[in-house]
Every structure is written in C-alpha cells, then in structure tokens.
Amino acid sequence: MHSLANSLRKRLYSVLASPCKAQKQWGRPYWQECAGFRDISCLSCPKFDERREECSVPFGTPIRKCVVASIEAHLHDAKGISALELGFGRFSLGKKLIERSGGIWTGVEPHQPKEKRPQIGQGCYGHTASIPFADQTFDLVFGIQTFEHWGQKCAGAAREASSYKKCLDEVLRVLKPGGSIYFDAPIHLHGHEMFIMGDIPRILSYFPVQSWCNLKQERWRYHYHPLERFVPCASHFVEWREEISSYSKEEVEKITTEPIWLFSISAEKCAA
C-alpha cells in the first residue's frame, strides 16, 4: 500500500478534494441507525461503486479508504471555523477541506521539530496531553487515526504514553463552549488496548455527559459485504502482546479473527 503509484493517487486525490463535491456526497444522511451507532455499511456507502463492486477511494488500505470517506463526511464545511488537528502526521486531507471551505487549520504533531513554535494557521510541535494553545481557542478539535495512539504503551521516541483523561481534559480546555470534536480510530488493528479489543464502553467512558453533548458514534466497514474481509495479521499480534494487559487470553483469542472496522466519534463541548 506504500507504493509510488499509491502515493501519487493519494496526492492527486487531495489536490482534487473539493468541499462542494463532498457536500453533494455527504450532505444527507449516509448511515443507518443500529444499536446506538450510525452504521455505514460498504454496500450503502456513497463511496461504493456499484458497477465495479469496489470502493471508489483510489488509494490506501480498506480502513484508509473509510478514513478518507469519514473525513469528507465530517470536515467539508468549516466556513469561519478555527480548527485544531491533533497528530496530523505528514498528510492532512482534513486541512485541505477545512481551508478550501473557508476555515483556519492549525496542527499539533509530536514528530514535528521542537523549534516549530505554536502559531494559529500553522503546523507545530506538540502533543495532546499538553496542547500549546490558550483556553477556548478553537471551534473544532479533530484527529485522524491518532486517538488510538495517545495512550499506547509503545509510544515511540517522540513522546511518552499519555493518560486519556489528561488528553481529553486538554481538548476540552482549548475548545470554545459549544465547540465540537471529531476523532476516528481503527478497531482490532493497533494502538491502545481498548481500541485493539474494541472496548467501546471503555472508550466512551472518557466522554462524560457533564462535559460532552450530542455524542455520535459511527461504525464504518462494520458490515463490509460485498467488499473483502479485512483482518489483523501476524505483525499486529506482536504489538498486541505488548499493549494488552487488562484482558484475558480467551478474550484476546476471540478477537484475532474479527474483521477490522473504523470507529468515529463526534460530540460538542457542553456550553456551561
């Protein structure tokens, strides 16, 4: 998936990404309500190409295709909004859509050089447990495929594992009252053990109702038919052994054959 052709397709896709096109595709309900989730099955996803029986996102793993779709669904209308992206990495489709739809994008990333000082409208060094901006600065805080890594034990050289409580307190602090969040993360793939295990109640416990309202959770690719089943492989299991400590062997065994899906959460900071 990291071939030159794949990265060229990704670049071209982001050059052509358009808020108007996204509004046409995602501006109406694109989910089915099911057991408290908004389910986006592959078959009824606006990105499904019926004629070819494939996903029309032309690059990435099956989960990255869902990530692209979800970004377009959630971040295409940012007129007049100041948005902060946590863990933007090297490529941000969210940034393109936010700026093209009239918003201001700012980013924080632990792999940026420490000299990159915080500045609105720029990408800078920083991480979620200590966001380098003042209280009530942003209308929107979002993170693409980063949420699952904040509390990961094997966090890498750039930072230490953080507490989710501390991270989400920081997110609340920099959000304006009524401001919103959007985070997505793969389930049964990698990261902190609660994401590997798909322990949704544990993830949701970090979003108490006193602080967050209008909480919505989505499941992308939970129903993957007629597309392929996408499952974890041996290299993931090595990481799982290091990350998972609070679940029994039997519980872990059970999920080794479960298909990977994308979880997304959006909510608003309660006004008072």
Ligand SMILES: C[S@@+](CC[C@H](N)C(=O)[O-])C[C@H]1O[C@@H](n2cnc3c(N)ncnc32)[C@H](O)[C@@H]1O
């Ligand atoms: C899988 S990459 C995703 C990058 C990018 N958002 C994307 O979708 O391509 C995860 C990113 O999260 C960042 N990250 C990890 N822990 C973080 C933290 N505590 N706060 C902010 N970013 C973090 C990593 O440095 C990395 O760039």
